[in-house]
Amino acid sequence: MHNSFEKRLENLPLIPSLQRAEPVIWFNDQVNNEQSFPFSMAMVYEAEARLKRFAPYLQDAFPEIQDGIIESPIIEVEQMKAYLENAYATKIEGKLLLKCDHALPIAGSVKARGGIYEILKHAESLAIEHGLLSKEDDYRKLHDDRFRQFFQNYKIAVGSTGNLGLSIGIISAKLGFHVTVHMSMDAKEWKKQLLRDLGVTVIEYEADYSEAVKQGRLEAEQDATCHFVDDENSLDLFAGYAVAALRVKAQLEAQNIAVDEEHPLFVYIPCGVGGAPGGISYGLKQLYGQNVHIFFAEPTQSPCMLLGMMTGLHDEIDVAQIGLTNETEADGLAVGRASKFVGAQMETIVSGCYTVKDAFLFESLREMYKREHIFMEPSAHAGFFGLIQLVDTYSQKNANHLVWSTGGNLVPNEWRTHYLQK
Ligand SMILES: Cc1ncc(COP(=O)(O)O)c(C=O)c1O
Known part of the structure; x- marks a missing residue:
């Protein structure tokens, strides 16, 4: 361990348990403090308006989405x-x-929210810039061949552990972009094959997520026509994810579930690099303030956000530096180094982070399937462990608990069977 890390870590009581890969929970004592953000709810409302403009296009391009709105039930x-x-x-x-983002249309994961939003925004900007589109138009025209031909002049690149690649690849290919997905070693073969079948270029790495992102960024830097979807820093992705909070508020109101001082809401969200849970949490905190308590969930071998936030080092520390492997069956969460941008925004937003063993993810996967007839991929089960980690807190009489399910609908049958037998 490097000297300066040793200093930062030596007084942190959780470090030995983290190093032994035991489940831990870290509580954030800065939560609800004042903070200024490089971001505002105006950007989230703008994202919501843009998604509404695209709804007729999405309905045409993906007939399985009834109203063109990418949303999941609670x-x-x-x-x-x-x-x-x-x-x-x-x-x-x-x-x-349960927030059912495993059932989000188009890409079957939480990554459909931010990823698809960023590509739609990019497509809209290009089309407007070239005089092909105005915001008042019927966006169904984007489904015409002449738009597909226009977008073929442009490229998209992204680095991913799998699901972001799926969402970016599917929407970009549909619009007509040339798209390259740089996949980390954790990405499942079926996700790569699905993309190749759609004409997406998939580049595989024998390295983790950080390396895949680095290569994607490099590719984009060398080509002015290439847009890089920056999972670690993109404000557009963040805005797309944050739209979820507006939808959650409306859904809970429609179900007469109060969120107020008397009825706090505990939210448990799986975290990889932090973009998806970060955007969602920003939105929820803006809407519910102190009445929402948000916890991020990570595998015991990949607690990058917990480590980054607890030490204040954010992306300057990797889980390998405390001897962890970053090896987990929760492929979407296999990230060794958290996003600096997101970690810094979360300083006053998350109430804490906890870790969970892979064995629990499979136990939860089997039980959900058996009892609720719902299939969610391993990563998506990390939220449920929050109820066990917070056993003392949730005995609060009027609290409700929202577990965020983050992926699963596109998992092929043979993989479902494999996971269910684990
Ligand atoms: C199923 C699933 N859950 C959660 C996440 C975490 O999202 P993020 O990496 O933005 O923190 C991912 C990321 O790929 C995922 O695929």
Whole structure:
């Protein structure tokens, strides 16, 4: 371990447990402090308006989306709640709710929100700049061949552990862009094949996510026609993810679920590099303030956000520096170094971060499938462990719990069977 790291780490009581890859929880004592952001809710409302403009296009291009709006329901999972109560000898007061982003249309993961939004925004800017489109037009015209031909003059590049690549690849290929996805070693073969079948160029690395992103960034820097989707720093991705908060608020209101001082909402979100959970959490905090308590969930071998936030080092520390492997079956969460941009924004937003063992992810995967008939990929189960980590906190009578499910719908049958037998 490097000297300056040793200094930073020596007084942190969680470090030995983290190094032993035991599940831990870290509470953030800066939560709800004042902070200024390089970002505002105006940008989130702008994203929501842009997605509405694109709804007719999306409806035409992907007929499976009924109203052209990329959204998932919130449902109550009472059988899963009963399982957790039994298996962990506890009582969960309040509702256990699931935000079903595993069922988001088009890309079947939380990455559909931000990723598709960023590409739509880029396509809109190019088309407007070239006098082909105005914001008042019917956006269905973007589905015409002449637009596909126009977008063929442009490239998109992205680095991914799998799901961001899927969402960027699917929407970019549909619009007509040339798209290259730089996949880390964790990315599953079926995700790469699905993209290749759509005509996407997939480059594979024998290295982790950070390296895949670096190569994608390099490719884009050398080509003025190439737009790089920067999972670590993009404000557009962040805005796309944050739109989820507006939708959650409307959905909870429609279900008469209050979020106020009397009825706090606990939210548990799986975290990789931090973009998706960061954007969602920014939006939720702006809307609900102190009445929402947000926790990020990471694998015991990949606690990059926990480590970055707890030490204040953000992207200047990698999990390898405390001896962890960054090896996990939760491919979407296999990130060793967190986004600096997101980590810094989360300093007053998240209430804490916790870690979870892969074994729990598979236990949860089987139980959800058996009891609720819902399939979610391993990464998407990290949220449920928050209910076990926070056992003392959630005994609060009127609190409700929202577990964010982040992926699963596109997982092929043979992989589902494989996961269910693990
Ligand atoms: C299924 C799943 N859950 C959660 C995440 C975490 O998102 P982020 O890397 O933006 O933190 C990912 C990222 O790829 C994912 O694929």
